[in-house]
Amino acid sequence: MMVARSVDVVLLGPPGGGKGTQAKRLTAAFELLHLSTGDLLRDEVKRATPLGVEAQGYMQRGELVPDELVGKMLMGRLHSQQAGSGCVFDGYPRTLAQATLLDGLLAELGRRVDVALYINVPDEELLARLTGRRSCPVCGAVFHVVHNPPRQEGICDACGGTLVQRADDREDVIRERLRVYHESTAPLLGFYRSRGNLAEVQGVGSPDAIFEELRAAMGRLKR
Ligand SMILES: [Zn+2]
Numbered sequence: 001m002m003v004a005r006s007v008d009v010v011l012l013g014p015p016g017g018g019k020g021t022q023a024k025r026l027t028a029a030f031e032l033l034h035l036s037t038g039d040l041l042r043d044e045v046k047r048a049t050p051l052g053v054e055a056q057g058y059m060q061r062g063e064l065v066p067d068e069l070v071g072k073m074l075m076g077r078l079h080s081q082q083a084g085s086g087c088v089f090d091g092y093p094r095t096l097a098q099a100t101l102l103d104g105l106l107a108e109l110g111r112r113v114d115v116a117l118y119i120n121v122p123d124e125e126l127l128a129r130l131t132g133r134r135s136c137p138v139c140g141a142v143f144h145v146v147h148n149p150p151r152q153e154g155i156c157d158a159c160g161g162t163l164v165q166r167a168d169d170r171e172d173v174i175r176e177r178l179r180v181y182h183e184s185t186a187p188l189l190g191f192y193r194s195r196g197n198l199a200e201v202q203g204v205g206s207p208d209a210i211f212e213e214l215r216a217a218m219g220r221l222k223r
Contacts (some may be wrong), residue, residue, distance in 0.1 A: 006084060006085050006086035006111055007030065007032065007085070007086035007114050007115075007218075007221065008086050008087050008089070008106055008111055008112065008113050008114050009026065009032065009086070009087070009088045009089065009113075009114065009115055009116075009117060009218070010089045010092075010093070010099075010102075010113050010115070010116040010117070010192070011023050011026070011088055011089065011090050011116075011117050011119070012116060012117065012118045012119070012185060012188060012189070013118065013119035013120075013121065013203060014119075014121050014123075014126055014178065014181050014185075014203075015126070015130075015177055015178070015181060016121075016126045016129050016130045016174075017119050017121040017126065017203050018119065018121075018203060018207060018210065019090060019091070019119055020036075020090065021207055022119065022207070022210060022211060022214060023036070023088050023090040025207075025211050025214075026088050026117075026211075026214060026215075026218070027088050029211075029215065030085075030086070030218060031085055032085060032086045032087055032088050033077070033080075033082045033083045033085075033086070033087045033088070034087075034088050034090060035074065035077060035083075035087045035088065035089050035090065035092070036090040036091050036092070037070055037073075037074070037089075037091055037092040038091055040070075040073050040074065040077060041055055041065060041070065041073065044073055045059070051069060051072055051073050051076070054069060055069055055070075055073075067095075067097060067098055067101055068101075070092075070098075071101050071102075071105060074092075074102070074105055075105050075108075078105060078106070078109060079109075086111075086114075089102070089113075093188065094184055094188075095184065095187075095188075096187050096188065096191055099188055099191050099192075113192070113197065114197065114221055115197050115198075115199055115217065115218070115221055116188075116189075116192035116197055116198045116199070117199050117201060117214055117217055117218075118189060118192075118198060118199065118200045118201065119201055119203035119210065119214075120200050120201065120202055120203055121202075121203035121204060122204070123175075123178050125204055126174070126178060127171060127174055127175070127178075128146070129144075129147075130169055130174045131165070131169055131170070131171050131174060132144045132145040132146050132147070133165070133166070133169045134150075134154075134163040134164065134165060135163065135164060135165070135166050135169075136156035136158065136159065136161040136162075136163055136164075137161060137162075137164055138156065138159050138161030139156060139158050139159040139161060141156050141157070141158045141159070143156075143157075143163060150163065199217040199220070201213040201214055201217060
């Protein structure tokens with residue numbers, strides 16, 4: 001009898017590029033487990049597991065949680081039944097050291113990263129999306145000057161507050177975030193490209209269109 005092999009996917013993409021949305025759709029369509037290390041960390045801390053308590057110590061001191069500790073959390077989740085058919089790694093790895101660590105974890109289970117899906121979005125497109133955000137300081141509602149404009153320019157639909165551009169959404173702040181993103185992502189792209197399992201998708205257009213590209217890339221996988 002043929003047993004379907006698990007599929008493990010690394011999802012790479014810029015801030016504001018719709019990666020979280022696509023990760024959810026991929027996991028639903030291919031019955032994979034969505035593994036976001038941010039969510040994983042918060043969950044372990046909330047449940048006060050031994051690893052969570054240890055991680056919280058680092059976070060309270062304002063330090064980065066060490067790779068090995070996050071690796072142990074990932075391993076725990078990889079051993080779970082839901083992870084049996086494979087995972088979508090969202091927001092991980094971010095560094096070459098983490099990519100190597102992930103390879104080691106998967107190898108222990110006789111698995112590997114089958115494909116690294118890279119959602120490539122031009123910086124100018126990301127800037128337009130992110131700098132167009134307007135927030136209501138009164139109720140927290142978020143609008144977009146093009147994609148989700150308020151009924152009256154500059155005024156919150158929900159409470160009538162005056163909309164502002166948050167400091168995080170200013171062009172210079174976003175350009176710096178994108179610079180850091182490119183600097184840290186380039187080595188990862190090189191890493192997966194050199195192994196022949198990088199699939200690049202153009203992240204421009206509707207979420208549906210981008211998802212179809214991702215689905216097609218998954219379909220080209222050798223199973
Ligand atoms: Zn408001």
